[in-house]
Amino acid sequence: MDNVHILTYDHSQIGSEAAKAAYFYRKDSALNTTALTQQLQRSLDLVTLLDTFAQFIAPYAKFSGLQLHSSLGVNEMTKTHSANVANRFDIEVEGEHLGQLVYLSNVAFTNKLSAQLKQWHKILAYPLRNALTYNRVLRLATRDPLTGLNNRSDFNVNMDKKLEACRRKHRPFSLMLLDLDHFKQVNDNFGHQAGDETLQEFAAILRICLRGTDTAFRFGGDEFAVLIDDKQFETNVVIAKRIINAVKNSAIMSQYGVTCSIGFTLARAKDTNMELFERADKALYQAKFNGRDSYQGALLETLSVRDLNTHKDSQKPVKNAKIS
Template sequence: MVTNAQKANGAGNIPLGIPTQDQELAVRARLTQALQMSLDPSEIISLFFHQIQPLVQMSGVLFKSATTKDDARVGRESLHHCDYRLTTDEGYLGEVIFSRSKRFSEDELARIEQLLSLLVYPLRNAVRYQTAMRLALLDPLTLVGNRAALNNSLKRELQLANRQHQQLSLLMIDVDYFKKINDDYGHHRGDLILCDIAKNIQSVCRSTDSIFRYGGEEFVVILSNTNSLGAEIIAERIRQQIANTQIFHNGIGINTTVSIGISTHNGENNEEMESLFERADRALYRAKQSGRNRTINSTVMPLFHQ
């Protein structure tokens, strides 16, 4: 359903060529078929934009999804535009905006609204699919990436590091004495602490870093294009941020700490994912054995400890 159409440009120029009924039917048939070929919202918008050009010429289309921050844009924005809110029986889907340098006529606006009826449900299916895929790669508790997302991302980052001869670092982060936290305060409080730790890691990391829950009380951070020293600096910031954060339970402050192991791939020897993990895990084990609440690099002695 198309609702709340905003015709920001008024009604003006009559189109140079008015399509015949046969031409319009042919375009609608091709459009219907094309929109069934993809479950990518950006591709759906692109297909729609190119297929309707014989009926309504325009310079650009923008789709603003109601459920994600990923806008789908094709072409370029121009002076005149018409905006439509798209809704289905499941609720508000998003807003689609058409633009071009000349005003749309009333006949063109009516034609756009008819064509939008062909777009709504393929676009809804694509958004629904992408949302499901995104949720399948999130840890439901902490809302960072899950183990499947970690495997996919690390494989891709290693390939990129090897191709571009860049360094890549991995942090393995484990919450200290987490079993005691669960025993003393209960599993619900333990879950809240894991969520808080995930937020603290995100607050310290850069936008290019990727954060995952590896399992239980363990997290992994992928630091792309980051050498060993840079990884140590970020790891220590994470350790300090968590150590300095206090969570309150029934008026009692709970302090948590983490131990962190670091491994760095130099981008030259095609190291396997398992080897990078193993080196970070050995460093994490040394951090635990050395007293916890510390950062240890797999290639050097600990630079930061407390």
């Protein structure tokens, strides 16, 4: 595939802010489309594809972020920053609409730049379709079919990755375990359809209460977990309170008399999977022991577990209890 030569503007002729944001930079420059094609064929990871494509075209267009909006949600290149204008381009392959590429810029792109980008998008389209297909299949294999949350197998993979990052890059994270109180009585008294409705409602609550950097998992039955990408132990408290309050305010959960117990802990670099899980599980057990409808944090200091305002009665503050 031949290189594509680009019509460029002389810097001395650029007077408006729009031109500064959307002109081609260099005279007599050419995008090496052969190298771009080869690089794009090396990965099925959507973020990697966006990073690769952005790196190749960055010398020719000024933008602060590149996003892909598709049926899998929003993926974006690394270090994307917000901007005033979203320049949108539909991406299609053989009549199949893959989604939209969105360039974040201070001003709208010029017609000449937009026309050139559309030509380069043809190079990206086929690797993008392959990556989307692969990720859809992968999602089916790693998702719980009832709730749509990630499953236990995916949890194990993500836990390993986060522990490795914790050891090598000193990036602490938290593990939160959640269990629905009185869930068995829902199936016994109202039937399994009501039980499924309760689980789906709780999954929806988790999606609302968690941040974009956190990931929720369903292990099976009424057992759930969340990996929280945050080094602050107090963040767990904020999220736990949010979840418990949302459960209390849910008409479905209240109808069936279901509440939630939560245990959490912060990961250490020396932790194994088993040690981290056991510490969070111990905190969850203590929350159950305290009367359910509460949360408990397992600290990393000399005290193995410390009660952090258990929330048994939202009208009455509960004193911290030290548990050895």
